[in-house]
Amino acid sequence: MPPSQTPFALKRSTLAVSLVVAALPAMAQTPPANTVEGGSLAEIRVLGTAEEELKQAPGVSIITAEDLEKRPPANDLAEILRTQPGVNLTGNSASGSYGNQRQIDLRGMGPENTLILVDGLPVLSRSGSQMRRSGERDTHGDTNWVPVDQIERVEIIRGPAAARYGSGASGGVVNIITKKPTDKLAGSVTGYNSSVRGGGDTRRLGFNLSGPISDSLSFRLYGNVAKTDADPVTTNVDANGEFLAAGREGTRNRDINGLLRWQLTPDQELEFNAGFSRQGNIYSGEAVTGTGYDADLIGSEVRRVYRQTAAITHKGRWGALGDSRLSFQYENTRTANCYKGSAGSGDGNCQDPGSTSALSTFPTSKLENYFLQGELHTPLKLGDLGQVLTSGFEYRQEKLDDPNAVERATLNSVANAASYRKTDAQTFALYLEDNIGIGNAFILTPGLRFDHHSEFGDNWSPSLNASYEISPEFTLKGGIARAFKAPNLYQTNPYYYWQSMGNGCPSGYTPCQIQGNPDLAPEISVNKEIGIAWNNQRGWNASVTYFRNDYKNKIATSLATSGLTRGSSYWVTQWENSGPALVHGLEGNFNVPLLGTSGDRLKLINNFTWMFSNKSKEDGQPISIIPKYTINSTLDWRATPQFSAQLTATFYGRQKPRTITARQLQASGSGLNEVGSYALVGLSGTYEFNKNSRLAFGVTNLFDKVITREANSTDSAGAATYNEPGRGFYVSYTASF
Numbered sequence: 001m002p003p004s005q006t007p008f009a010l011k012r013s014t015l016a017v018s019l020v021v022a023a024l025p026a027m028a029q030t031p032p033a034n035t036v037e038g039g040s041l042a043e044i045r046v047l048g049t050a051e052e053e054l055k056q057a058p059g060v061s062i063i064t065a066e067d068l069e070k071r072p073p074a075n076d077l078a079e080i081l082r083t084q085p086g087v088n089l090t091g092n093s094a095s096g097s098y099g100n101q102r103q104i105d106l107r108g109m110g111p112e113n114t115l116i117l118v119d120g121l122p123v124l125s126r127s128g129s130q131m132r133r134s135g136e137r138d139t140h141g142d143t144n145w146v147p148v149d150q151i152e153r154v155e156i157i158r159g160p161a162a163a164r165y166g167s168g169a170s171g172g173v174v175n176i177i178t179k180k181p182t183d184k185l186a187g188s189v190t191g192y193n194s195s196v197r198g199g200g201d202t203r204r205l206g207f208n209l210s211g212p213i214s215d216s217l218s219f220r221l222y223g224n225v226a227k228t229d230a231d232p233v234t235t236n237v238d239a240n241g242e243f244l245a246a247g248r249e250g251t252r253n254r255d256i257n258g259l260l261r262w263q264l265t266p267d268q269e270l271e272f273n274a275g276f277s278r279q280g281n282i283y284s285g286e287a288v289t290g291t292g293y294d295a296d297l298i299g300s301e302v303r304r305v306y307r308q309t310a311a312i313t314h315k316g317r318w319g320a321l322g323d324s325r326l327s328f329q330y331e332n333t334r335t336a337n338c339y340k341g342s343a344g345s346g347d348g349n350c351q352d353p354g355s356t357s358a359l360s361t362f363p364t365s366k367l368e369n370y371f372l373q374g375e376l377h378t379p380l381k382l383g384d385l386g387q388v389l390t391s392g393f394e395y396r397q398e399k400l401d402d403p404n405a406v407e408r409a410t411l412n413s414v415a416n417a418a419s420y421r422k423t424d425a426q427t428f429a430l431y432l433e434d435n436i437g438i439g440n441a442f443i444l445t446p447g448l449r450f451d452h453h454s455e456f457g458d459n460w461s462p463s464l465n466a467s468y469e470i471s472p473e474f475t476l477k478g479g480i481a482r483a484f485k486a487p488n489l490y491q492t493n494p495y496y497y498w499q500s501m502g503n504g505c506p507s508g509y510t511p512c513q514i515q516g517n518p519d520l521a522p523e524i525s526v527n528k529e530i531g532i533a534w535n536n537q538r539g540w541n542a543s544v545t546y547f548r549n550d551y552k553n554k555i556a557t558s559l560a561t562s563g564l565t566r567g568s569s570y571w572v573t574q575w576e577n578s579g580p581a582l583v584h585g586l587e588g589n590f591n592v593p594l595l596g597t598s599g600d601r602l603k604l605i606n607n608f609t610w611m612f613s614n615k616s617k618e619d620g621q622p623i624s625i626i627p628k629y630t631i632n633s634t635l636d637w638r639a640t641p642q643f644s645a646q647l648t649a650t651f652y653g654r655q656k657p658r659t660i661t662a663r664q665l666q667a668s669g670s671g672l673n674e675v676g677s678y679a680l681v682g683l684s685g686t687y688e689f690n691k692n693s694r695l696a697f698g699v700t701n702l703f704d705k706v707i708t709r710e711a712n713s714t715d716s717a718g719a720a721t722y723n724e725p726g727r728g729f730y731v732s733y734t735a736s737f
Contacts, residue, residue: 273310
């Protein structure tokens with residue numbers, strides 16, 4: 001299925017609903033036939049789990065391995081995720097992402113409300129990067145830990161269906177499903193090379209090897225090396241050639257991952273998985289303060305992230321009791337940050353964040369996450385109602401050791417400062433969800449999740465999803481759920497300070513600091529959606545969904561005069577819960593078969609997102625800077641069994657900045673700059689020489705539409721806080737056996 005196509009375009013399979021389980025592979029089921037007395041056949045409806053029906057909900061998109069082969073991202077999966085309805089790249093606030101490092105934003109709720117999973121297990125490595133004053137982190141996010149060549153499919157879950165995953169999923173969930181061991185020994189090698197006008201070239205090489213070891217044992221092993229160059233320092237300059245802001249930082253990737261599957265019995269399976277990844281950011285001129293850069297750091301790695309994981313999963317079938325899954329994962333992330341010097345430092349060294357002194361080593365935070373989850377899917381029949389009951393539990397533990405907290409505390413003469421470098425939190429959850437078939441056309445799925453957080457107490461997340469088949473071609477679906485996000489470990493540590501050496505500080509105060517606040521409340525949203533889908537058997541299909549999130553307690557900061565002053569020159573304030581906000585809009589798709597059976601030779605695939613609002617109800621300021629509308633179109637042509645081509649176009653609507661600055665003053669001048677509507681067009685092709693040899697090639701940003709960043713602060717740049725790279729050419733070759 002092409003990446004822009006939503007599950008409403010899928011041929012309808014067994015009805016089920018989902019809301020509260022960690023993501024598993026979708027298992028579409030077909031209603032079986034049953035012989036009755038007299039020899040006639042009668043259909044018996046077979047309900048799947050609630051999770052399986054999740055894949056048919058309005059706010060779900062699926063990207064397959066075939067889609068990724070036709071349109072391979074250069075390096076980060078976010079490049080292709082952004083082509084889905086309801087998906088944008090943005091920062092976690094309306095101030096613009098730090099250093100062009102935009103992350104996945106689902107339905108305007110911000111990247112911190114997007115939960116990333118790999119094979120149903122959470123990825124929380126970005127939580128080891130410090131939270132800055134604006135809510136931004138020095139991180140690309142967590143969408144680049146699995147090499148694109150090793151992905152079986154990606155499930156993007158938005159709206160009420162995502163609330164089932166607990167804290168951090170208010171916006172939605174991106175579940176990356178990796179390729180599994182094969183029945184026969186098989187392997188592949190993929191090389192990729194791209195050249196982009198103005199910088200940002202990518203080279204990557206990856207391999208995969210899998211197969212049986214014995215009758216009951218099989219394995220999978222993959223590895224990857226990649227490098228994306230940083231933009232040159234001349235990327236964002238004014239008419240006089242003066243430096244305005246840094247371009248996109250480069251990235252170095254190293255990945256190795258192994259999986260061992262043990263088939264204990266026909267009904268019992270055990271998987272062991274372990275992996276190691278390293279990501280390094282290559283300096284492009286971004287400075288913590290000011291608009292200058294340290295020329296001697298250009299091309300150097302200024303951020304290094306090391307991620308190690310180990311997981312064990314048991315899957316079992318227990319007859320009438322149902323099917324179960326039990327998983328445990330350990331995730332260790334070490335994040336080493338260099339504080340980049342500003343103009344004139346010229347020493348090529350990292351600097352102490354509280355002074356201009358050079359550092360010989362990078363301050364490194366260590367984040368450990370422990371995750372345990374178990375769930376059971378039990379088929380039931382009460383009267384005439386067929387049901388599948390999902391019951392489960394989760395346990396999460398976060399442990400953060402960050403020496404930067406000590407530096408901030410020491411800087412402010414806090415007693416026993418060293419003891420505050422370590423923080424932790426635990427969450428325990430129980431959940432129930434019942435997938436109920438009522439008659440032949442109606443599915444109802446009530447759910448309830450209970451979370452107990454060690455710092456913020458109890459949280460209840462009720463939900464209700466429903467699906468009604470109006471006719472064989474039309475289906476009405478909707479849902480409502482309460483979702484929450486607990487404050488992170490930086491925001492709640494009263495002895496953690498993020499310090500700014502003048503950038504954005506109130507007049508006369510340097511530095512200014514944001515202090516952790518243990519009295520914060522969790523962010524809460526009530527997510528609703530309702531949609532109708534049309535699926536014609538000849539390949540025509542369309543859908544439209546209205547979504548609405550009523551959002552409160554968003555954690556934000558302010559440098560207004562209500563700040564807590566300290567001494568004659570310091571300015572200190574805290575993270576705080578802001579007032580209510582409203583996020584709502586429309587999503588949809590419209591797909592047209594042009595040639596062949598159901599368009600299997602030529603089809604036009606379209607999806608769209610129209611944002612009505614993502615603003616605070618108190619002051620009318622946007623939560624994040626996203627386009628008013630986004631339209632993704634793909635003309636997909638299967639010319640021959642060996643050759644296929646795609647013409648793609650994405651149209652972005654106008655982007656408006658906030659009109660109030662960080663100091664709560666009226667924005668003016670360049671701080672009110674908008675980014676006008678623009679389009680990105682691409683052309684790609686794939687040629688299969690044989691079943692073991694495939695070539696992919698293409699042009700990105702065909703008409704060379706370039707967006708430049710005008711300053712490193714939205715107060716000076718308005719909405720122009722990111723770079724859109726110029727025209728690029730790529731080629732990728734895969735050899736397999």
